[in-house]
Amino acid sequence: MARTVAAFKVDHFQFLGQDGKLLDEQHVPAVARDFDRLTDLYRLMTLTRSFDKKAVALQRTGKLGTYASSLGHEAAHVSIGAAMREEDCLAPMYREYGAQFYRGVKMSEVLLYWGGDERGNDFSSPRHDFAWCVPIATQCLHAAGAAMAYKLKNEARVAVSIVGDGGSSKGDFLEAINAASAWKLPLVLVIVNNQWAISVPRSKQNTASTLAQKGIAGGLPSIQVDGNDLIACLWAMEKAVSAARAGKGAFVIEMLTYRLSDHTTADDARRYRPQEEVDEAWEKEPLKRLRAYLMDQGAWDEQREQELLAECSQFVQQAADEYIDIVQNDAQPVTAIFDYMYEELPHDLVEQRAYAEKFPEDGGHH
Numbered sequence: 001m002a003r004t005v006a007a008f009k010v011d012h013f014q015f016l017g018q019d020g021k022l023l024d025e026q027h028v029p030a031v032a033r034d035f036d037r038l039t040d041l042y043r044l045m046t047l048t049r050s051f052d053k054k055a056v057a058l059q060r061t062g063k064l065g066t067y068a069s070s071l072g073h074e075a076a077h078v079s080i081g082a083a084m085r086e087e088d089c090l091a092p093m094y095r096e097y098g099a100q101f102y103r104g105v106k107m108s109e110v111l112l113y114w115g116g117d118e119r120g121n122d123f124s125s126p127r128h129d130f131a132w133c134v135p136i137a138t139q140c141l142h143a144a145g146a147a148m149a150y151k152l153k154n155e156a157r158v159a160v161s162i163v164g165d166g167g168s169s170k171g172d173f174l175e176a177i178n179a180a181s182a183w184k185l186p187l188v189l190v191i192v193n194n195q196w197a198i199s200v201p202r203s204k205q206n207t208a209s210t211l212a213q214k215g216i217a218g219g220l221p222s223i224q225v226d227g228n229d230l231i232a233c234l235w236a237m238e239k240a241v242s243a244a245r246a247g248k249g250a251f252v253i254e255m256l257t258y259r260l261s262d263h264t265t266a267d268d269a270r271r272y273r274p275q276e277e278v279d280e281a282w283e284k285e286p287l288k289r290l291r292a293y294l295m296d297q298g299a300w301d302e303q304r305e306q307e308l309l310a311e312c313s314q315f316v317q318q319a320a321d322e323y324i325d326i327v328q329n330d331a332q333p334v335t336a337i338f339d340y341m342y343e344e345l346p347h348d349l350v351e352q353r354a355y356a357e358k359f360p361e362d363g364g365h366h
Helices: 035-060 074-083 097-103 107-114 138-152 171-183 213-217 230-245 275-282 286-296 302-329 334-338 347-358
Strands: 089-091 159-164 187-193 222-226 251-256
Touching: 035 074, 035 097, 035 107, 035 230, 035 286, 035 302, 074 097, 074 159, 074 187, 074 230, 074 286, 089 097, 089 138, 097 107, 107 302, 138 159, 138 171, 138 187, 171 187, 171 213, 187 230, 213 222, 213 251, 222 230, 230 251, 230 286, 334 347
Parallel strands: 089 159, 159 187, 187 251, 222 251
Antiparallel strands: none
16 A cells, blocks of 8 residues: 655746736735835846956956856846845855855955955955855765754854755755755755756756755755746745844845856857857847836836946956956965965975975976
């Protein structure tokens, strides 16, 4: 005799259609009518895209190291930052600039980091957020640790972390879910599913219908939203963060979007991704959708759009100039790569540091 001992479902939420029209005028969250807030977030999304374009240009002209683009992720990332309080903690991956800009990280700091200077990771604000994390998914455990600290100290703070579709296959992500479930931690884990783990498509990563159900397997409430719909992303984030802050435990959100760029500037997605797929994704991208909605509601117009683009260009150029000035006038010595990892440098690195100090012009290779 067989009996069902468990069953689950994953709800998908979308409020704003691809054409910028509300799918259901009667059933939308309050933020859909808060045009002042939506306009502010649209401005940040546009600024983030302008920054992204500039950073790629700096890399292509040899003024920046390998850079991870956020093109197409703006709604997901900005919603994450907008749903958090200053005292909360963000444990990012390596492309969540929209969330970080909202929280006070400077553009020049982002550029400094990708330019190879670790001082860029020492954010001027907020001091309690984690640095960028290139090892895949380990940031989820960092966030779980922070959430555990908040719970033990009885602080009304929430830790938030982001992982990609590929990263959701890592044990670190699943272990963070398990810890959050077992200890009912104030943690929100966001899977920004951009369909590609570098050159591996979502279809070849696993055969699960959703990635959100990985949270359900760990005992956490989990949903999926349209990651190109800022309204849906923000609604889901605020719902999850509020529940976590109220002591109701952790939450998993899968945001479905698309990586419109190469994985990083060291990648060439044309080698493995059909152009038709990319063209189709551009029709669904988040800025176009939100702009159409705001214009349709009379909250935005073409004149304001052009003024915004000019403002963004000027602001981003100022950040780039600040970064270039640091590179030219305040660059760290080659030996700096040895100075901030260990309290006492191991003997082999002492020898390498000595070489680097003796031959700084070739990075110590002699």
